[in-house]
Amino acid sequence: MxxxxxxxxxxxxxxxxxxxxxxxxxxxxxxxxxxxxxxxxxxxxxxxxxxxxxxxxxxxxxxxxxxxxxxxxxxxxxxxxxPDSIADIANWFKAAKPEPTDEDLSVQIGCCLEEVCELLEGLGAQTGHYRELTDLANEFKYKGEWALKRVRNLTYQQRIDIVDACCDINVTSVGVMKLLGGVDVLGAQREVVRSNNSKMVDDKFIFDDNGKIMKPDSYSKPDLTPFVKQGE
CATH class of the missing domain: 3.30.730 (GCC-box Binding Domain)
Incomplete structure (x- = not known):
């Protein structure tokens, strides 16, 4: 192997x-x-x-x-x-968005911020600036004028900074799972990849009016229970 x-x-x-x-x-x-x-x-x-x-x-x-x-x-x-989860994810996006647009990037940034909000929800920490972060996620996700202006006018240095932040997000999110304890990180990630692949119909994706991938009848939610041990 x-x-x-x-x-x-x-x-x-x-x-x-x-x-x-x-x-x-x-x-x-x-x-x-x-x-x-x-x-x-x-x-x-x-x-x-x-x-x-x-x-x-x-x-x-x-x-x-x-x-x-x-x-x-x-x-x-x-x-x-x-299996290489990062390569699997990259290939999945290549299949879903072979010629990505600024609008596609804006939606994806919104989805990334949305997941941070879900992390806060999991912690029961919907306080402080949670609502502001949710609104910011929606601004990008639904391609608001303010968000699109920033996406369309990125400098080369900003692109490097974004790549650096995304790589660090990958590292720190894995760290959260490991420090949470009792988590099969690779197994959980592969289950999410499997679930995302179930959104494909005849090797293609279906998009809604906002450009987000829809969940057809073939879709099955990730079952992460086998990859997270219950506490003592």
Whole structure:
């Protein structure tokens, strides 16, 4: 088992990708070749085996086909790769927002601040500046003019400062869970990733009018009870 996160598939100009174990080729499917339609299929299989290659069909675009290939590759490689929660989350956002806008960033900042409010709620600390923080979260989450102006006018130094803060938030939030005691941090994080993945329908996300990912019938809430021990 590798201690590295799963490496991305690398595609050449012929829409062909090969990993250490798998091979994928994207091409127009049989009917599309006859009728000059833009439908695609994936010819795929495991290298160095006697098994014949399979074919997945019905992709409207090459990007749709590549997304299917990544999901298939990711699933087949899980027994051999130690999960990397940060990479999983980054890939999830890449799939959800492949071309993010300033509005998307504003909503995400609002969601981040909203989680801080939920931490305070968990502590029963809805006092002091809690309401102000909630209002600030909503200003970003619902793309208020004040919030969008700040997002759109970020300097390079501000971008660095934001990255630094987000990395520190990752570290300090893990610290909170560890110091809380009796928490399987990696297990809990993977359960949240699993829950987020259940928001996908046919490898795609559905968004509401505000650009936030909706929760379809396939969605299941994270069950964190197995990862947090009860107190003595």
């Amino acid at each position: 590798s201690n590295l996160p799963l490496q991305p598939l690398r595609w050449n100009s012929q829409n062909h990708a090969r990993s250490a174990f798998h091979e994928y080729l994207i091409r127009k499917d049989g009917e599309a070749r006859k009728n000059s339609k833009s439908q695609y299929e994936v010819v795929y299989g495991r290298l160095n085996t006697q098994q014949s290659y399979d074919v997945a069909t019905g992709f409207a675009t090459i990007e749709d086909a590549k997304t299917w290939c990544w999901n298939h590759y990711n699933e087949k490689m899980q027994p051999y790769v130690v």
